[in-house]
Amino acid sequence: MSADSHPTLPPVRLCSDAELARDALGAPLFARAVRLARWAGPGTRVGVGGELATDQLPEAAVVLGLDTADEDSAGYASQAWRVAVDTGLVDVTEPEDDNGEGDEERFGTAAPGEDLALVTSGAPGDVLDLWLAALDTVLADAAVPDLDDLVDALDAGGEIDFDRLDWNPGREADFLDGVLANLYLLTVTEGGAADGPIPLPVLAASMIVPDGMGEPTDAVLEQVSDAMMRLDDQFRQLEPIGLVEFRPVDEELMAEADGPLESETAGAGGGGAGAGAADDEDVSRYGMVRLTPLGLYGIRARMLEAGVDAPAVGELAEKGADALLDAVSLYSEHAAQAEIEQWLAGREQPAAAAELLAAARGDDEGGPLRRLRCQQALAPAGPEAEPAVRSVLDDPELGGLARVWLAERGAGDVPAPDPEMVFWLTVDTIAAQLAADGETEELPLLMETLTAHHTGFFEQVWRVEHPATAYVLEAMGRLHPDKKAAKEARKAAFKARSRRPA
Incomplete structure (x- = not known):
């Protein structure tokens, strides 16, 4: 996930690890992977890549409670098995190479992996690590073209013509990472999308429409339309792992459209500025997506791994007042207040007030904003903080702040500035x-x-x-x-x- 676009992001308020772990265990695809890991045993046969033998997929589908009459059930079982293997929930021993001798297909074996025990006996962080590994697998799968595209790209010899397919794995992975980064940013930015889902055209346009472009050209709108349809397929794959809540593009809308959805995309906010004049129901027909609390955790974890500064509310609770004020000076007022409240919660008021006032000093460029955040932090303080505040009445940098604080509480004997x-x-x-x-x-x-x-x-x-x-x-x-x-x-x-x- 690229760290270039947004080197510093607004802080996100995350659920507790215990809540997130429960969400991870409840994600349909992860739950299926766990179930298959428990099912794996001496009779399980795997191929060279650790994939489940084809004739065992119907049995795996039954174990998962899937309808075997559904032509997609084998695909669901295969995907869940791949997640189980990639996360270490299942250990596989691949078949031995027969050096081309013999016509009989060889199989390896599979058994529950050591990490399976973490699902029930591990800490919440262990479960989340397993889920993050599962997320990596699903994201990799989502960046692969769908089967129809692969079939269309087969050459006369039955090999995939990658030039004809126009698929670059790195480029596709980067595009999806960029989309998820933009979705994260829209979610955590105040005044963004935190309280509602994002229309798919808006998200697609955020990746396609150049900054500063007024009315998008027909060529750009066609690119947005193509990106929408690609994202529609990808978010369908990402929803079962618990990353997003997704309402797909209305199939009737696609059937009604004559060619790409350029004009409809423009009406649904293709310029990236919102839904325009279209009403909510019209916009929702083009697809709506929202990161879940687990999704926020997952995308943030990937950003941190990529070197992006993606803070979370509460991270500064154990740090000093100097680190607190420096950090929240870059936050919005609401985010700063949330961080300050958590910092104050574990401290005695007199000591906290004195530490905050000391950290607020300074004639550097950031000094004024530090003092504003200090004033914000001291606002809920009670009488216990008064001695610390009075001690800086003669301070040339803090004396005015102290007088304002005391006057707001009706304190007496406050010298006029x-x-x-x-x-x-x-x-x-x-x-x-x-x-x-x-x-x-x-x-x-x-x-x-x-x-x-x-x-x-x-x-x-x-x-x-x-x-x-x-x-x-x-x-x-x-x-x-x-x-x-x-x-x-x-x-x-x-x-x-x-x-x-x-």
């Missing part, structure tokens, strides 16, 4: 908001509120010894809703730039 601290806190607050959310619609109102009560604000603020003073004033010059104040901010920004050494 001097003008220099007020201006410094104003700059720090706006710098933190810019770092956290960028130039949002709410920021101009905040600027107006912070400057309205100070006569001659811009005549004084450019002198503030804060590394972000000029940067903040430039932003105010662009965003302040009062034109006169915006002009004053631009002049102040120039003065602030001029007084700082080159």
